[in-house]
Amino acid sequence: MVRNHRMSSRAAIFLLALLPLAMSGQQRGKFVPPDFDRKMEALKNLEHGVAPLFVLGDLNEDGVVDEKDLQLAQAYAQGNASAGISCLAAGDLNSDGAVDAKDVTLFQQALKKGPIPAPPLAYHSSLRCDYKNFFVASMSGTRVGGTLPVHFLDPRFNAQNSSVTVQSGQATAAKNGNAYRVQVAKTAPKESFITLAITLADNRKYTYTFQVH
Ligand SMILES: [Ca+2]
Numbered sequence: 001m002v003r004n005h006r007m008s009s010r011a012a013i014f015l016l017a018l019l020p021l022a023m024s025g026q027q028r029g030k031f032v033p034p035d036f037d038r039k040m041e042a043l044k045n046l047e048h049g050v051a052p053l054f055v056l057g058d059l060n061e062d063g064v065v066d067e068k069d070l071q072l073a074q075a076y077a078q079g080n081a082s083a084g085i086s087c088l089a090a091g092d093l094n095s096d097g098a099v100d101a102k103d104v105t106l107f108q109q110a111l112k113k114g115p116i117p118a119p120p121l122a123y124h125s126s127l128r129c130d131y132k133n134f135f136v137a138s139m140s141g142t143r144v145g146g147t148l149p150v151h152f153l154d155p156r157f158n159a160q161n162s163s164v165t166v167q168s169g170q171a172t173a174a175k176n177g178n179a180y181r182v183q184v185a186k187t188a189p190k191e192s193f194i195t196l197a198i199t200l201a202d203n204r205k206y207t208y209t210f211q212v213h
């Protein structure tokens with residue numbers, strides 16, 4: 001299913017990162033994300049370790065986390081068909097590698113006050129995701145004093161019309177060409193967390209939390 005294109009070493013490295021997702025689907029006989037080649041192409045010149053982020057809780061990948069997503073998670077946890085779910089990984093709220101009743105409980109608590117205003121983005125999961133909403137890419141974390149890029153993958157968004165700011169943690173964020181670069185302070189404690197606030201041109205807001213190592 002993964003075709004043998006000539007590709008740069010970075011694309012090859014990213015392919016390796018996606019492979020568990022593609023392979024888990026292959027075992028079931030179907031899954032490779034839609035537009036896989038186009039998405040690979042968009043990522044090929046980015047830094048090593050950069051991967052697309054998905055919206056935690058957004059199982060149907062419409063960009064918002066609301067009752068519809070909860071219903072999809074509930075149906076899946078009860079063993080019903082996964083129709084309508086394009087990102088199963090988004091339903092694993094407690095990151096234990098499965099979508100079950102525990103996630104549904106967390107989901108219900110989170111949605112008590114209505115749709116999540118600024119849902120968190122997540123870097124990687126062993127569960128499948130189509131990345132239908134393929135819009136931001138970053139790394140899983142960086143070291144003390146290191147940098148972490150935030151790239152816009154959707155052509156509607158760029159560093160001029162969308163913003164990345166540091167919400168908590170010892171870091172600063174600045175525009176870097178068509179991306180943002182987050183600089184972690186040399187004084188940031190190891191294992192500490194940095195949370196970024198990302199606001200897109202269409203006014204959707206997300207957060208992304210990564211760990212300093
Ligand atoms: Ca949704």
Ligand SMILES: [Ca+2]
Nearest residue numbers: 092094096098
């Ligand atoms: Ca779970």
